Amino acid sequence: MKFIKNHLMFILPLMAILLGVEFYLVFDRTTDSYERGLKEGYSMLVITKKPFSLYQLQKLNSHISNSEKIKRENIVSEIAKGVSKSNEKKILNALPHFYSVHLSEYLGTSKLKQIKRDLEKDKNIKNVETFGSSYSSSYRLFSFIKFSLKIFIVFMAVVSLFLIIKQMEIWKYAHKQRMQVMEIFGAPLMLRSGVLFKVAIVDAILATIFTSLFFLYLKFKWADNSGIDMMMQNKEELFKMTDIGILLGTALLIVIIAVYSVVFTTKGVEE
């Protein structure tokens, strides 16, 4: 019972850190595709006096990735109903050129304002409409959720680290006598910390397995029935096999640091 308790006291905080790491990875991947959707769905309207190529627009601001010319004929046909062909042609010539401009990445409102300023520097650009307010509200909500989750993950990791340090104190006490005696008789560092390393590495592997199983369950069982579109659409992003390596690497790094902190602070014979 004590043996299981000792292991759980280390495995649980380690799992909390690994869950945090995995949540971060999953969140980053799923929000990446959401961000892509927002980016692709967004465009600004650029009104120019003369025709502009994509290259000319990109020269004004490098964030511009694509531009689509909005057909003026469609606009004219709407506003010049019942007007003669010659007058319709005059209206068409008098109309400026309209472009729907797409961006290379998802940007904040200040960056959007900068793009507007850059474009409007050109005297042939009459107006730029960024649709800033609707863009800004979804961007801010998105940023807030992203920031909150990151803060929560960092907080969880810090609390878990404290729990691991606490467990290290217990280990230090539990293994002190053996390590001191072995040191007196000349055992090298690796030999006297061998047992601790074995225990810690086993715990790291167990924590990785439990965390991976949890996310595999989310991916293959829970996501399909969750009814959450984002989850169902991004099911593949929930857990990737390469994540096992990242989780195991993180767990091993934590346990190696933890064991060395115990070994190096347990020295000599008690006075």
Added chain:
Amino acid sequence: MSNVISASHLTLAYDDGAKEVIKDATFSIKKGEFVFITGPSGSGKSTLLKSLYGQIKASSGNLVVGGLDLAVARQSKLQDLRTHMGIIFQDYKLVNEWTVAKNVVLPLMIAGYSVEVQNTQAQRLLKHVKLSEHADKYPLELSGGEQQRVGVARALAKNPVVILADEPTGNLDDYSSNVIWDLMENACQQLETTVLVVTHKIPSIFSLPYRHFIIENKGVYEVH
């Protein structure tokens, strides 16, 4: 015969030199000698012993043990020296979660001997200290005298060059104490091991020739 331990103007102190315990001590001990170090409580007997296995560094002077200058020795050399020493403590310092047999073969384990050799040696050593039937027990299941015999068996496990004993009979009754002295006399006589014992009182039953140092007023003096 060559010196196993040699101290020259040795000063030992705590608190970064502020609290001197031993001052300007010069002595040497040869291979196969049995040495008692006595002195009042707090005189620095145990401190001197700790300095001999490198637990405490000299503040000044030289201390050479087994040919190794402890003042300048690297940690790996110090570890190597300790594998040639048998150390016995008043409070036994056994590993309580290990069996008696495993405790006894600790020096062999550290030296990398095979499990077969360790098992054979455990049987031999435990027979030597008359604890064969306790091989699979844990230290806390034994009496104080028995635990100290385990400590002596462990100290003898690798035929050490030198045995350092810190009040080995301090917690034991007369019978158990006599058994311990017998074991150490045998080690010195049969294996030519240098034995250095810190104690309050030299046992009256002791039969071997020995040297006696006394620590007084921070000095180490030989009693002739």
